[in-house]
Amino acid sequence: KNCDVGFIGLGVMGANLTLNLADNGYRVACFDLDQSKVDAILAKEAAERGDDSTPRIEGCSSYTELLSKLKAPHLIILSVPAGDPVDHVCNHLIDAGIKADDIVIDTGNSLWTDSVQREEQYKSKFIFFTTAVSGGEVGARFGPSLMPSGNPYAWTRIEPVLTAIAAKVDPVTGKPIESRTPGQPVTEGEPCATYIGTMGAGHYVKMVHNGIEYADMQLICEAYQIMRTSLRMSAAEIAKVFRRWNEGKLNSYLMEISAEVLEQTDPDTGMPLVDVILDKAGQKGTGLWTAVSALQVGSPAQTITSAVFARSISGLKEERVKASEILHGPEVQTLDDDAKMKAVHQLEQALYCSKICAYAQGFQLMATAAKEHEWDLEFGEIAKIWRAGCIIRAVFLQSIAQAYENNEDLENLLLDPFFADQITQMQSDWRESIAQATLAGIPCPAMMSALSYYDSYRTAVLPANLLQGQRDYFGAHTYQRIDKPAGKKFHLDWSHPDRPQVAVKK
Ligand code: 6PG
Numbered sequence: 001k002n003c004d005v006g007f008i009g010l011g012v013m014g015a016n017l018t019l020n021l022a023d024n025g026y027r028v029a030c031f032d033l034d035q036s037k038v039d040a041i042l043a044k045e046a047a048e049r050g051d052d053s054t055p056r057i058e059g060c061s062s063y064t065e066l067l068s069k070l071k072a073p074h075l076i077i078l079s080v081p082a083g084d085p086v087d088h089v090c091n092h093l094i095d096a097g098i099k100a101d102d103i104v105i106d107t108g109n110s111l112w113t114d115s116v117q118r119e120e121q122y123k124s125k126f127i128f129f130t131t132a133v134s135g136g137e138v139g140a141r142f143g144p145s146l147m148p149s150g151n152p153y154a155w156t157r158i159e160p161v162l163t164a165i166a167a168k169v170d171p172v173t174g175k176p177i178e179s180r181t182p183g184q185p186v187t188e189g190e191p192c193a194t195y196i197g198t199m200g201a202g203h204y205v206k207m208v209h210n211g212i213e214y215a216d217m218q219l220i221c222e223a224y225q226i227m228r229t230s231l232r233m234s235a236a237e238i239a240k241v242f243r244r245w246n247e248g249k250l251n252s253y254l255m256e257i258s259a260e261v262l263e264q265t266d267p268d269t270g271m272p273l274v275d276v277i278l279d280k281a282g283q284k285g286t287g288l289w290t291a292v293s294a295l296q297v298g299s300p301a302q303t304i305t306s307a308v309f310a311r312s313i314s315g316l317k318e319e320r321v322k323a324s325e326i327l328h329g330p331e332v333q334t335l336d337d338d339a340k341m342k343a344v345h346q347l348e349q350a351l352y353c354s355k356i357c358a359y360a361q362g363f364q365l366m367a368t369a370a371k372e373h374e375w376d377l378e379f380g381e382i383a384k385i386w387r388a389g390c391i392i393r394a395v396f397l398q399s400i401a402q403a404y405e406n407n408e409d410l411e412n413l414l415l416d417p418f419f420a421d422q423i424t425q426m427q428s429d430w431r432e433s434i435a436q437a438t439l440a441g442i443p444c445p446a447m448m449s450a451l452s453y454y455d456s457y458r459t460a461v462l463p464a465n466l467l468q469g470q471r472d473y474f475g476a477h478t479y480q481r482i483d484k485p486a487g488k489k490f491h492l493d494w495s496h497p498d499r500p501q502v503a504v505k506k
Contacts, residue, residue, distance in 0.1 A: 003029035003058060003069045005161065006076035008089055010037040013133065014079030016140035017107065017165065019045060021077075022056035023185045024164040029069035031060040048182040063089075063096035074102035075158065079133075082108040086118065094125050102126045103154050107133045109210070109286055112203035119150060119199040129154045130199065131162060132206030134390035142180055143167030145390035146193035147209070147382075149202030155195045166193035167389025174398030176388030192385040194378075201375040204293075205382055208362045211290025211304040213254075213391050214283075215358035215446055218307035220258050222444040223351050226433070230332055230440040231340050235262045235272035245348055250355070252394030281311035290365070299368040300456070301361040302449040303354065310445050329441030343436060349426035350433035354450035356423060359400060360413035361453060367411075380404030414457060423454065478504050 007018045010032040018041055021028050032038050038059040045057045060066040067074060076098075078089055086106055093104060104126055106115065115130045122128045129151060135144035146166050148155060168177045168189030177189040196202040220242075227233045227241065239262035246255045264273040287308045294301035313320070335343065363379055370377040383401035386392055403416035413419055423430075434451055437444045456462060471477035478489040489504040 001069060001071055003027045004071060004075065005029070006031070006066045006070050006074060007079070008032070008063075008066070008076060009079035009085075010034075010041050011079060012137050013107070013140045015041050015044070016137055017077065017079060017133070017144075018057060019048070019182065020141055020143070020165045020185070021161070023183055024161075025056075026161065026164075027056055027058070029058045029060050029066050031063065031066045035061060063092045067093075067096050067098065072099070072102075073157075074098065075105075075161070076102065077105045077107060079107050082110040083114070086110060086114075090118070090122055090126075090128070094122075098126045100124065100126060103129050103157060105148075105158065106130045109206065109284070110203055111289060112200040112207060115150075115203050116200040127151050127154045128199075129158065130202050131158075131193075132202050132209075134206060134209055134386075134392075135167065136391065138180075139167065139389045139391075142178065143176075143186060143192070143389050145385050145388065145393070147196050147202040147206045147385065148193060149196045149205075150199045152195070152198075159193075159195070162193045163191040166191040166385075167393075168192070169384070169388045174387050174395065174401070176393065178388075190384065192387065192389045194381045194385050196382070197375040197377060200373065201370075201377065204369055204373075204375075205366060205377070207286050207289050207293070208366050209386065209390060209392060210286035211294075211301065211307075211365070212358055212362040214287035214290070214307040214311070215303045215361075216252070216254050216355060216392055218310050218446040219303075219351055219354050219358065219450070220254060221310075222437075222447050223347050224258070224262070226347060226437050226440075226442055226444065227344065229442050230437060231335060231343055232332075233340075235274050239263045241344055245351070248348075249352055249396065250348065250394075252396070253391060254394075278317070279314055280317050281314045283308070283311050287311070290362075293369065294361075294365050297365070297368045297372055299361075299365040300453060301365050302453050303358040303361055303446050304365075306445040306449040307358075310443075330439060332440050332442075343433070346429035346433040346436075349429035350447055353423050353426050353430040353454070354447045355396070356413065356419050357450035357453050358446070359396075360419075363400070363413055364411075378404075378408075379410070380408065412457065414454065427454075 004026045005021055005028050007014060007028050007030040010030060018028050018030050022045060030038060030041060042057060042059050045055060058069055060069060078086060080086055080089055086108060090104060119128045131146050131148035133144045133146055143166055146162050148162055168186045168191055170177055171190045177186050179186045196205050224238055227238045239259045242255055242259035246259065262274055266273040266276050269276060291305040291308045294305065366377055380401050383397050383404060387397045399418060400413060403413060403418060404410055410416055430451060434444060434447055468479035472479050472491055473494045476491050478491050480486065480488060481490055490501045491504050492501050493499045
């Protein structure tokens with residue numbers, strides 16, 4: 001019984017998290033239903049260690065063996081696919097004799113409501129805890145962003161482990177402190193792991209992270225398509241633009257990898273790889289969950305939702321090919337070099353403003369959900385743990401953290417003086433960019449929805465007055481009046497408009 005942590009599920013994320021734990025001095029007992037994965041991680045750890053010191057990872061061939069190697073009370077981390085596999089493992093652990101004060105941490109992309117249900121379901125058997133993980137393979141290995149939630153007592157026991165393996169940030173610059181050397185973890189800086197709240201909160205926040213990730217990715221893709229189609233630039237030229245943008249306010253991991261994708265040549269054809277990748281987007285569901293949740297709680301998140309729909313319409317490849325021969329749009333005009341340069345400059349501002357709106361929507365959604373579920377979310381802290389390790393890490397998250405530090409009750413990121421000023425300065429370029437894309441017939445659903453979000457949010461009187469009139473006309477659904485106390489409802493007898501408007505009781 002000399003292992004500190006048990007690890008179950010040695011897929012890409014699990015194997016890398018296990019090596020990360022070992023790098024940070026934890027002895028890990030690991031298990032996977034596929035014995036070859038256990039063998040592979042033992043071999044990898046031995047190769048990385050490279051000397052005859054004691055192995056830090058021990059392989060197990062059953063749940064019982066795993067428990068037998070762990071110090072009590074047990075701490076077990078799961079990295080198995082979301083859904084039934086989580087319950088499958090939990091039930092095996094119960095059969096293997098897990099105890100009431102043992103902790104099981106789910107790190108998958110679980111649906112937050114499933115986590116709430118699991119906490120209740122397993123409470124007499126063990127403590128079910130979750131930590132959502134972002135950062136992909138490299139993040140898991142050298143420092144992911146972690147969004148833990150559940151029993152606060154369990155958190156006090158888990159905190160040292162999770163903060164050790166998390167990504168680290170320079171608190172002053174907000175930039176990641178990175179090491180990619182096995183066995184040499186980063187030990188200084190602020191860890192990208194903070195207790196998010198009671199069960200469900202962490203996975204909800206990760207779900208919104210992924211919704212923002214969808215929007216961020218789609219916005220970059222739209223900028224690419226505008227440059228590719230309207231400005232007739234090559235993949236390599238666009239990569240150069242992305243590299244330049246990555247040095248400024250748009251600096252982010254997604255911008256960096258987009259440039260790398262565009263620079264990649266297909267070894268088979270010699271063409272840019274992006275030109276031979278089929279334009280059909282996959283999705284595993286977290287963006288969709290975010291969109292569904294936004295609709296359910298009534299929080300406007302149209303850029304996130306548009307990004308999900310953009311993936312849906314990309315899936316209709318055969319139909320789109322057919323439609324492209326029947327449905328006509330405008331001719332794309334050829335621009336001279338000056339006009340092209342101007343368009344690229346405007347696009348940078350358009351991307352930045354749209355990005356602000358996507359994040360504003362994500363944070364607004366979290367705030368609305370937090371009220372509904374009584375989670376005490378700290379938005380500044382959430383922005384801080386997204387500065388490194390995760391897929392949406394970006395320099396810009398430092399400004400978001402700052403915005404919530406300046407005003408923890410900030411209703412919307414757009415109302416923060418810094419962001420409000422940025423959009424004021426850049427909005428004419430944003431509008432022009434979208435207008436040009438529209439005139440050229442190039443779809444940019446996420447950028448357009450971001451601009452509509454901005455314009456709707458800043459409009460004091462929306463046409464919902466007419467809408468309420470329509471609803472009252474056909475269905476007596478009532479309306480409120482601007483000259484009467486809020487909440488008081490009225491109905492007009494539309495076939496006898498002279499009759500007094502009847503105040504309807506609440
Ligand atoms: C992360 C990613 C990760 C995963 C997405 C991919 O934060 O590390 O978001 O969770 O890559 O789930 O999602 P799609 O397959 O839906 O694009």
